[in-house]
Amino acid sequence: MASLESRLGAGATPHRRPWMTQSRREAIVAYIFISPWLFGLLLFLVGPILLSFYFSLTKYTLVQAPQWLGLANYERMLTDPFVGIALQVTGTYTLLAVPLGTVTSLLVALLLNQKVAGIRAFRTIFYMPSLISGVAVAIVFSWLFNHRLGIVNFILSRVGIQGPNWLGDPNVVLWTLVLMSLWGAGSGAVIFLAALQGVPQSLYEAAELDGAGGFRKFWHITIPLISPVIMFSVITGVIGTFQTFTISYLMTGGGPGYATLFYLLYLYRNAFNWFEMGYASALAWVLFLIILFFTLILLRTSSLWVYYESAGRER
C-alpha cells in the first residue's frame, strides 16, 4: 500500500509522507539479504581475528585459561631458530613457485589460445591436474619421485641422465615441490585464457599493418592488456604459497632435515601437536602481516606495471 502510494507519488502530493518509502523498504530487504555475510564477517572473521590477537599475547595451552604474557611470544619468535628456517623455506618456495607458475600458466594459455583443431580436448587435459587434491598429489608423486624405484628417474636414466634424489636431498627437495606445483598450472591457464580472448583482435591487426612481429605484438599488446589478470594471479599465488601445508605435511614432513619446514607446518605443530596456541597465534599474526605487506606492495606498485583500460570499457 505504502509502496503503491510512493510510486504514484511524483505528481500528486500525498497528505502524509509515509515512513516506509520504496527505497527504504529496498534497503531493509537488502540488509536482510546480506545478513548471512554480515554475520559471517563477525563470527568467522572479525571476532576470530581479534581473538587471535589476544591469544598471541598470552600463554594458552587449551587446558588452562590464557595467561597474559604481553609481547613475550613475539620476542620468542626473534630467538626461535625455526622461525628463521621456516621463513626462509617458505620465502624461497614462494619466490620460485609464483613466478614460474605464472609464466607456465601464461605459456599454456597462449598455447591453448591457438586456433587449431582439437584444442578443446587439450584444454581438458591441461586442466585435469588442477582437479586433483593435495592428498592424492602427495601420494602419487611420492612414488613417481622415488629416488631408486620411481619412474621419473628411470625415464631420465634411459636418456642418460642420473636423476637427483628428488625428495631426499635437501638442496633439491624445494625444487621438486615447485615442479609439482607447476603440474597444477592449468587452473591459472584457464583464467589467462579468458583474458587472452578478451583482447580485441583489431589491435593485433593494426599492429600487423604497422609491421609488428609476433613477439612485439605479445609484448606490447597482449601483456599490457592482460596485466591486471597477471597481477591478480600473482597476488593470489603469493597468498596461497605462503600458506603451503598439505604437501609438506604429507610428503616430506618438513624434511629432509628442515629443508621443507614450511611456515604453516611449523605453526601447525606448535598449535596442534604441542598445544602452544598463544605462540602459534603470534606466528599466525606475523605471517598475516608478511602476506599483507607483500599484497600491499604489489597493489601499490601496480600502477607501474599494470595497464588499466579507460573506465569506459568497463563491463
Added chain:
Amino acid sequence: MSAVTQSQSRSIYQTTHSPQRVARDALRVVFVYALLIGFSVLFILPLLWTVSSSVKPIGSGMRFPPEFFPSQIVLDNYPQVFRMIPFARYFFNSTLVSALAVTGELLSASLVAFAFARLRFPGRNLLFLVLLSTMMLPGVVTMIPQFVIWRTLGLTNSYAPLTAGAFFGPAFSVFLLRQFFLTINLELDEAAKVDGAHEFRIYWQIILPLAKPALATIGIFSFMGSWNDFMGPLIYLSDTNLYTLALGVNYLRSFRGGGELSYQMAAATMFVAPCIILYFIAQRYIVQGIVTTGLKG
C-alpha cells in the same frame, strides 16, 4: 566508418598471402601441435600412471625397473581397499560434507550477491569494498581462534566446523556471482516489480534460473574445495569413523599392507574420480562461467 576501413584493410591483407607466409603458417601449426602434445604428455602421464598402477599386482612398487603398463591386471586391489579401511563410510562422509558446503554456499552467496548487484542500499559500496578485502585475507589468522571456539562449543569431531562457513556467504563466491548478476539486464527486475513481485521472488524466480552457468561454476569449485580439503578435517576430526576421504586415503598408508603401491593408487583413483566425473559433466558450464563471471579481472 571504422568498421569499413577495417574490413577493407583486412581483405587487402588477406589477398597478399605469399607462398612463404603460407609455409610459415603451416610450420607454426606443426610447432603448436608439437608443444601441445609434449605438454599434454607431461600433464596427463601422472594420472594415467596412477590408474595403471591401481591394477598392478602386489609388490609392483618395489620392482625395478618400474613398469608403466601392468604386467597383469589385478582388479582385486579395489575391493581390497574397502576391506582395509571403511572406504564406503569415508566416501559417504565426504559426500555429506561436500553436499552441505555446496548447498550452503550456493544459497547464501547468491542471496548476498543479489543484494550487492541489484538492490540499492546505503553503505553498499563500502560493504562491497570490505568484502573484496576479506578475499585477500589469509585463512591462517582465523584458524586457531576458530578451532578454540568450536572446541568450546563441543563441536570438534562434527561436521559443523567444516561446513558452517559455507552458509555465511563466502566472499569469493559472492564476488563472482555479483559480477555475473550485473550482466543481467536490470529491466527484468523493473518489469517484475511492476507486476507486483517482491525482491525475494525476483531473486528466486528470475535471477537464479538465469544464473545457472555461474552457479554451476561456483558449485563445482565449492565441491572441489570441500572434497579435497585436508587441513580442516585434519584439525577437527580425530574420530576415525568421521574421517573424510582426504584423511582416509592417507590413513590407509598406516595399515598393514597400506604401503602397497597398488592399494594406494586404487584409493587415490577412487578419491579423485568424483571430481573428474563432475568436471566432465559440468565442463561446458565451467568454461562459460569463468568467462562470464569476469574472473579475468
